Amino acid sequence: SYVLTQPPSVSVSPGQTASITCSGDKLGHKNACWYQQRPGQSPVVVLHEDTKRPSGIPERFSGSSSGNTVTLIISGTQAMDEADYYCQGWDSSAVVFGGGTKLTVL
Amino acid sequence: QVQLVQSGAEVKKPGASVIVSCKASGYTFTAYYIHWVRQAPGQGLEWMGWIKPSSGTTQYEHKFQGRVTMTKDTSTSTAYMELNSLTSDDTAVYFCAREFIGAAAEDFDYWGQGTLVTVSS
Numbered sequence: 001s002y003v004l005t006q007p008p009s010v011s012v013s014p015g016q017t018a019s020i021t022c023s024g025d026k027l028g029h030k031n032a033c034w035y036q037q038r039p040g041q042s043p044v045v046v047l048h049e050d051t052k053r054p055s056g057i058p059e060r061f062s063g064s065s066s067g068n069t070v071t072l073i074i075s076g077t078q079a080m081d082e083a084d085y086y087c088q089g090w091d092s093s094a095v096v097f098g099g100g101t102k103l104t105v106l
Numbered sequence: 107q108v109q110l111v112q113s114g115a116e117v118k119k120p121g122a123s124v125i126v127s128c129k130a131s132g133y134t135f136t137a138y139y140i141h142w143v144r145q146a147p148g149q150g151l152e153w154m155g156w157i158k159p160s161s162g163t164t165q166y167e168h169k170f171q172g173r174v175t176m177t178k179d180t181s182t183s184t185a186y187m188e189l190n191s192l193t194s195d196d197t198a199v200y201f202c203a204r205e206f207i208g209a210a211a212e213d214f215d216y217w218g219q220g221t222l223v224t225v226s227s
Contacts (some may be wrong), residue, residue: 001168033213035151042201042217043151049211086151090212093165095141095153 002026002091004098011104018074020101022087027068030090034063034072037100038083046085047072079105108132110202110218117224118192126221128185128202135183136160138204141214142176142187146198154200157185158207192225199223 004024012018035043051063082105087098113127142154155166157176203214
């Protein structure tokens with residue numbers, strides 16, 4: 001089955017830039033998005049269409065896409081950004097989530 | 107405002123079935139798919155399938171085919187997810203989420219609050 005691969009964890013110092021990658025063979029075929037999930041809460045979409053920010057999402061969240069990899073970039077990372085992040089892609093009309101990345105702001 | 111409100115926590119015995127509901131409000135129910143996603147304790151998100159409320163068309167993740175049924179009641183703007191033959195591996199928080207039909211974004215812009223299903227003898 002189709003797999004999206006993320007690093008299990010990423011650490012960043014406050015004010016620095018965090019990058020979280022997501023790799024998968026079919027990422028170039030259809031849009032991907034990113035969700036932030038804080039403990040005990042429902043996920044929230046922070047990027048869609050690979051690189052676009054939904055309304056209400058801070059400008060420090062951005063994305064890039066190249067070949068079979070999409071990247072979530074958080075510039076000027078704040079303590080409140082500490083959370084789990086999941087990429088989501090598609091295998092035809094089926095949804096696939098990455099395994100998730102725990103972002104720690106040290 | 108848009109809301110997806112799910113039913114309350116459930117405790118079930120192995121072999122039983124569970125039905126989780128997701129009541130939508132604040133938007134046109136038939137304009138969005140309803141997806142179901144679960145998350146086992148300490149684990150990641152796992153997609154289960156979707157239903158198109160306007161037609162009742164469904165697609166299920168292969169892993170759950172034969173054991174899951176997704177339905178809808180358009181008169182009450184409510185979607186349902188039934189999972190049968192429960193085992194302890196089904197202990198998880200179950201979420202519903204919506205996706206705009208035909209959107210370029212193809213993301214889940216609103217999620218329910220989650221329903222904890224505990225399977226224990």
